[in-house]
Structures are given as structure tokens and as C-alpha cells.
Amino acid sequence: MSRDERRRRLTAFLETIRRPDVELDTIDEQDGLVGSGLIDSLALLEIITFLETEFGMDFSESGVDPDELSSIAAILDLIERRGR
Amino acid sequence: MSLAQRYASLSQLHEDPRLIAFAATPRGRALTWLVATLLLAPNSMVFSISPILALVLIAPQWRTQILCLGSIFVLDRQLTSNGLSGTGELAAMYAFIVGLLYLTYLAARSYRSLPHLVQRNSQIVLHALIGALMALSFLLPDSLTGEGRPAAAAIRSVRLLLPYFVWRMGYILLAGRRGSAAGSSFLDHLLYCLPVYGSTGVPYGKGYDHLKRCRADEPLALARSALAGIKLLVLVWLWVAARDALTLFVYGDPVYRLGSVLELDVFHLPRLGEVIANPGGVPYVLIWVSMFLELVDFTLSLAGPGHTVVGCLRLFGFNVFRNTYKPLLAQSIVDFWNRFYHYFKELLVEFFFFPTYVSVFKSYPRLRIFTAIMAAAFFGNLYFHALRDTQELVDLGLGATIAHIGPRSVYCFLLAVGIFFSMMREQQRRGAAAVPQEQSPLRAFRRIAGVWLFYAIIHIWNARPIELTITQRTRFFFSLFGL
Numbered sequence: 065m066s067r068d069e070r071r072r073r074l075t076a077f078l079e080t081i082r083r084p085d086v087e088l089d090t091i092d093e094q095d096g097l098v099g100s101g102l103i104d105s106l107a108l109l110e111i112i113t114f115l116e117t118e119f120g121m122d123f124s125e126s127g128v129d130p131d132e133l134s135s136i137a138a139i140l141d142l143i144e145r146r147g148r
Numbered sequence: 149m150s151l152a153q154r155y156a157s158l159s160q161l162h163e164d165p166r167l168i169a170f171a172a173t174p175r176g177r178a179l180t181w182l183v184a185t186l187l188l189a190p191n192s193m194v195f196s197i198s199p200i201l202a203l204v205l206i207a208p209q210w211r212t213q214i215l216c217l218g219s220i221f222v223l224d225r226q227l228t229s230n231g232l233s234g235t236g237e238l239a240a241m242y243a244f245i246v247g248l249l250y251l252t253y254l255a256a257r258s259y260r261s262l263p264h265l266v267q268r269n270s271q272i273v274l275h276a277l278i279g280a281l282m283a284l285s286f287l288l289p290d291s292l293t294g295e296g297r298p299a300a301a302a303i304r305s306v307r308l309l310l311p312y313f314v315w316r317m318g319y320i321l322l323a324g325r326r327g328s329a330a331g332s333s334f335l336d337h338l339l340y341c342l343p344v345y346g347s348t349g350v351p352y353g354k355g356y357d358h359l360k361r362c363r364a365d366e367p368l369a370l371a372r373s374a375l376a377g378i379k380l381l382v383l384v385w386l387w388v389a390a391r392d393a394l395t396l397f398v399y400g401d402p403v404y405r406l407g408s409v410l411e412l413d414v415f416h417l418p419r420l421g422e423v424i425a426n427p428g429g430v431p432y433v434l435i436w437v438s439m440f441l442e443l444v445d446f447t448l449s450l451a452g453p454g455h456t457v458v459g460c461l462r463l464f465g466f467n468v469f470r471n472t473y474k475p476l477l478a479q480s481i482v483d484f485w486n487r488f489y490h491y492f493k494e495l496l497v498e499f500f501f502f503p504t505y506v507s508v509f510k511s512y513p514r515l516r517i518f519t520a521i522m523a524a525a526f527f528g529n530l531y532f533h534a535l536r537d538t539q540e541l542v543d544l545g546l547g548a549t550i551a552h553i554g555p556r557s558v559y560c561f562l563l564a565v566g567i568f569f570s571m572m573r574e575q576q577r578r579g580a581a582a583v584p585q586e587q588s589p590l591r592a593f594r595r596i597a598g599v600w601l602f603y604a605i606i607h608i609w610n611a612r613p614i615e616l617t618i619t620q621r622t623r624f625f626f627s628l629f630g631l
Contacts, residue, residue, distance in 0.1 A: 081578045106482065106571055107578060109505060109517065116510065123506035125268065129326045131361065 070119075070143055074136060077114050081107045093137040108133050115139070119147035162375035171371035177205040180374050184463055187381040188456075190405075193346055196221050197460055200344055204464050208370055211465060216335045218344025226309065226342075241305045245313065249341050252317040253334050256324025270321045271499055278314045281306045282538060311535045312349050316341040318499055319355025328357050336360075345460035349536050350492045352457045353468045364465045377462030380455040380470065387455065391448040398441060417441065420611040424624045435628070439604040442611060447475055450489060479595040481570035481602055485525075485563070492532075500528035518568050525564035530557060554618040559609035566602055 071093075078088055082102050091100045098105050111133050115121045121143070132142045161167060170176040181202050188194040200218045204211050227241050252274075255262060259270075266273050285306040320337050323329035329337075336356055343352070353359055364373040392403045392410070400416035402409050420442040423430050430438070454471030461468050471490050478484035485493055501524035509516040533556060534541065541549045605628075608621050 083578060103578070104574065105486065106574055110575075112506065113510075113513065123502075127322070127325050128502040128506060129357070131357065 067140060067144070070140055070147075071136065073118060074114075074139060074143075077111075077118075078102070078136075081110050091136075093140075094135055096134050097136070098134070111139065115143065115147070119143050121146055159379075162372055162379050167375065168368055168372045171375050172367045176371065177374075180371075180378065180463070181205055183378055184374075184381060187378070187385065188460075191456060193456070193460070196344055197463075201460075201463055205374075208365075208367075208465060212333075212335050212339055215339040215344055215464060216342075219338050219342035222342040222344055226312075227305070244305055245309065246338075249313070249317065249320070249338065250334060252320045253329070253337050256320045256329035256337075257332075259321075259324035259327070259329065267325070270325060271318055271503070274317055274321060275314065278310050278317075282310060286542060307539055311538060313341065314535070315349065315495055315499070315532075316351050316355065319351060319357075322498065323356040326357060328360070332356055343457075345464060346453075346457045348453075349532070350489075350495055352454065352471055352491045353461050353466060354491065354494055354498075358468070359466050362466050362468045364467050369467075370465045373462045373465050373467040376467060377459045377464075380459035380462065384452050384455045384459065387448050387452045391445065391452065394441070394445055394448070420607070421613050421616060424608065424611060424616055424621055427624050427627050439607070440600060442607060443600060443604045444476065446607070447472065447488065454489075476600070477596060478599050479592060480574060481566045481599055482574060483570075484599050484603060485567055495532070496524040496528040500524040514572070517571060521564050521568045521571070525567050526557075526560045529560045529563070551617060552614050555609040555614075555616065555621050558618060558621075559606055562606040562609070566606065 075088060078097075082088055083104070086101050088102065091097075091102055095102075097103050098108075103111075108130060112123060112128060116123070126146070132138055157164075171180055181198070184201060185194060185198045188197055196218055200214060203214045203217075207214070223242060223245060224238075227238055255270075259267060262270070285303045288303060319340070320329065323332065323337070340351060340353060340355055340359060345353075347353075353362075364370045392405070395401045395403050396410060396412045397414055398417050399419065400413055402411045404410075417434065418430055418438055420438050423435050423438050427435065451472040458468060458470050469490060473487045473490065475484050475488040478487055501520045504523035505516060505520035508519050530553065534553065541552065544552065605625070608625050609618070611621075
């Protein structure tokens with residue numbers, strides 16, 4: 065799967081968990097998801113679940129590093145490194 | 149300029165480009181040092197912070213080494229405040245503590261070469277080892293642990309200091325697990341294990357990874373961070389003054405400042421503990437006032453010291469998040485928890501919540517979240533306090549320990565349940581399909597009032613003195629509703 069395709073799936077998912085008053089296209093790939101107000105810190109849990117189900121990632125082995133989930137670019141890098 | 153604009157520009161002084169540019173100049177740095185020293189003057193920390201800050205402002209590139217120089221004073225203060233003074237005893241304890249931290253660092257640096265089982269469960273292994281050392285220190289006979297014995301210093305330090313260091317050692321291991329410890333030096337970890345910027349058993353600013361991410365290196369970023377630190381130290385004065393006013397004018401208790409005692413016998417609102425002990429003697433309205441003001445007082449008691457620590461961290465160029473950030477304006481239970489004692493919450497999330505969340509009930513989302521919250525806000529919260537107060541609990545004896553832990557268990561359980569329902573509610577408000585809620589002042593007020601009510605009520609099982617039994621507290625709770 066290409067990075068573009070992964071990005072498309074990720075942003076489609078973020079649409080379902082973003083704050084209703086912040087549009088996804090207002091933030092850059094490098095912007096902090098929580099810092100920009102797109103999602104709240106609790107939504108990180110839903111991102112973890114998404115990565116587990118969509119990309120077969122297992123965090124029980126590596127643990128969760130919130131930094132790796134901090135932006136779209138960071139999440140895409142994480143999927144590239146550890147995704148199925 | 150309107151009043152609101154004036155307030156906004158004043159409260160965001162640290163974002164003013166001209167001020168930042170000035171603070172980055174030699175004169176600006178000298179002024180930053182002077183203002184910080186004056187603001188910290190009433191605090192005994194000023195004697196260690198002021199010279200260290202001067203050195204950091206002169207040579208920020210040597211920040212880590214300078215802060216570690218301050219760590220020596222921190223360790224010395226910790227050991228001597230525990231009543232230890234003999235040269236041999238102190239030397240043994242220096243060696244023991246620094247040796248233990250160094251071993252943890254070595255384990256983190258070579259994390260991938262640790263046995264697989266240890267890698268997967270490094271925090272559990274750490275706590276098992278620390279628990280074993282603690283247990284050993286209590287089981288040894290007096291003939292070994294008595295004054296003047298060669299092993300006495302190390303054994304006693306186990307009991308007194310390990311609950312403080314164990315979470316910091318946990319952060320070292322987290323850096324190992326994440327792979328960042330491999331490129332770090334021991335000093336990078338020593339600076340937060342023995343923090344010259346002050347701290348409690350909770351590591352403010354967390355560990356290596358977080359501090360590295362928040363570290364300002366460019367002159368302008370460093371100046372901005374220092375200005376943000378100054379702003380927090382100013383807020384400390386405001387919150388201390390507010391708490392003094394509450395103590396003097398509302399509770400009618402004396403306030404001790406700068407060697408003087410201030411006393412005003414104007415009004416005497418009973419503290420929540422007194423109300424719980426004797427609810428019949430207080431008018432109904434004052435009971436509720438006492439409950440809400442206890443929440444305000446508790447928040448102020450946390451905000452002052454927390455701002456001092458975070459303010460100092462920012463002055464040293466680590467632009468970290470505040471420990472307490474307007475929790476009384478939070479509009480949900482979970483948001484309050486996030487803002488009230490941020491670094492304690494972070495500790496519980498990193499060491500209890502995430503490990504549980506990624507390990508259990510993956511096919512049952514709600515049960516998964518509930519279990520993870522219980523692991524953090526209930527079990528983790530209780531465990532942290534029990535570990536911290538081990539010596540006190542052993543001194544109290546089994547019966548008193550159970551009586552002490554009982555009310556706290558209720559508090560932690562109710563907290564966890566409240567957070568779970570609040571999280572579920574927040575989840576429903578997300579997504580493109582969700583309707584943005586109108587933020588009318590009345591709606592905001594109602595939500596804030598609800599959060600106050602929840603925390604004021606659960607605080608019944610957390611209020612001091614600890615001698616109040618679970619029965620007294622529960623009976624008081626029911627009496628609020630005429631039951």
C-alpha cells in the first residue's frame with residue numbers, strides 16, 4: 065500500500081473522530097493533532113484501535129508512545145515502520 | 149484597547165516578539181535572572197535555582213551538565229532532610245542511589261538485549277525489584293539496620309527514597325523501550341531523576357523523551373520559554389495570595405508569611421473535615437459552601453507549588469505544559485482530571501492506562517476503556533499513594549492502614565467511574581457528523597457547575613484528616629440528601 069493510500073484511509077478515519085468545529089483540511093501533515101484542536105487527547109485511544117484493526121499493529125509488544133501519534137506524518141511514519 | 153484586549157496582551161506577554169527579542173539579549177537575560185530571583189525570593193529553592201539559572205542563561209548549551217551539578221545539591225538535601233548526617237552513611241547512600249539510577253540507565257540503553265520477558269514487562273519487573281528491596285528493608289533485624297551499621301544507610305534509603313525514584317526509573321525504562329535511551333547520556337536522565345527545579349514523588353515534566361521534545365535550543369525559543377516561566381512565577385504569587393485570603397477571611401485560620409503570623413478573626417467557615425466529623429453543627433447551606441470551597445482550596449494548594457516547578461523548568465528552557473491549568477473552568481469530568489494535576493495523570497496514563505489498554509479486551513471497546521481507566525484512576529492511583537506512604541502505613545499498623553486506604557479506595561473508584569462516563573460522553577460529541585454545540589454562557593456554566601459538583605462530592609472520601617472513617621464519610625454523603 066502506498067503512503068498516499070495510507071494517508072487517504074487515515075484522514076477518512078480522522079474525519080470520524082475530529083471535533084465537529086475544526087475542519088481536517090485546516091491542518092498540515094506535520095501539525096499536532098491535539099495541539100491544533102482537531103482531536104482531543106482521548107481520541108488517541110481510537111487512533112490506536114484504528115491502527116490495530118486496519119494495519120494489524122500490536123502495541124502490547126512495543127507500548128504506546130504518544131509522540132508517534134502526534135501528527136498525520138508521525139502516524140504515517142509509524143505505519144510504514146510497523147504496519148502490516 | 150478594550151479591557152479584554154489589555155488582559156489578553158498582558159497574559160500573553162511571553163508571545164510578544166519584541167519582548168522575546170529583548171529577553172534573548174545579554175541585558176534581557178540578566179533582567180530575566182533578576183526578576184526570576186526576586187519572584188522566587190520567598191522560596192527556599194531560590195538558593196539553588198538562582199545560581200544554576202545564572203549559569204544556564206550564560207551557557208545554555210551546557211544546560212544538562214549545569215542542571216546535573218544542581219542534582220548533587222538535590223540529593224544532599226533529600227538525604228540530610230531524612231535525618232542522615234554521618235559522612236560514611238551519606239557516602240553509602242549517594243553511591244546506592246546514583247548506582248541504582250545508573251544501572252537503570254544501562255538497562256534502558258541496552259533495552260533490546262534484555263530478556264524478552266523483561267522487555268515486555270519492564271515496569272512490572274522494576275516495581276517487583278523495588279518492592280522486594282522495600283520488603284527486605286522492613287524485614288531486616290534492628291541489629292543490621294541500627295545507627296552506625298555499615299549497611300544501615302543503604303537499607304534506610306530504600307525505605308525512604310525508592311518510592312520517589314521508582315517512577316523516574318520507570319521513565320528511564322520507557323525511553324529504553326521507545327529506543328531513545330540508546331542515544332542519550334546518563335546526565336540526560338539524572339537531571340529529571342534529581343531535579344534541581346523541584347518536584348514531588350510525581351515527576352513534573354515527565355522523563356527524557358518529553359523533556360527532549362520540549363527543550364528550547366534556539367536563543368529566541370529559549371527566551372520565550374524563560375518569559376513563560378516568569379509568567380508562571382507571577383501567577384504563583386497571585387495564587388498564594390488568593391489562598392492566603394481564603395485562609396484568613398473565610399476559614400479564619402492564621403497565615404505564616406516571612407516570619408510573621410497574620411490572624412483575622414472575621415469569619416470561621418468550617419473545613420470539610422470538620423463538617424464531616426460534625427455535620428449536625430453546621431447550617432445546610434454552609435455545608436455545601438464548605439464542600440465547594442474545599443475544592444477551590446485544594447486546587448490553589450496544588451497550583452502554587454506546581455507553577456513554581458514548571459516555571460523553573462521553563463526558565464531552564466524546557467517549555468513544558470503547566471501542571472495545573474484552569475481546572476475549575478473545565479466543562480467535563482475528564483477534562484478536569486487532565487487539567488487538575490497533569491503530571492500525575494500523565495504518570496497514571498503512561499504506566500497504567502496505555503499498558504492495560506493495549507493488552508486486554510481488544511474486541512470489546514467499552515470494556516477495554518473501562519478496564520484501562522480502572523487500572524489507572526483506581527488501581528494506579530491507590531498504588532501510587534500506598535507506595536509513597538509505605539513507611540507511614542507500616543507505622544500505623546494493619547487496622548489503621550485499612551481504615552486509611554478504605555476511604556481513598558471509594559474516592560478512586562468514584563473518580564474512575566466518573567471519568568469513564570465522561571469519556572463515553574465526549575466520544576459521542578466527536579466526528580464530522582456530530583453537531584457543533586452552541587457554547588452559550590449558561591450552557592458553559594451548567595457544565596462547569598456539574599464538574600464542580602462531582603469533584604466536590606467525591607472529595608468527601610479524600611478530605612483530611614485521614615482519621616475520618618469510611619462510615620463517617622458515607623453517612624455525611626447521605627446526610628446531604630436528607631437520608
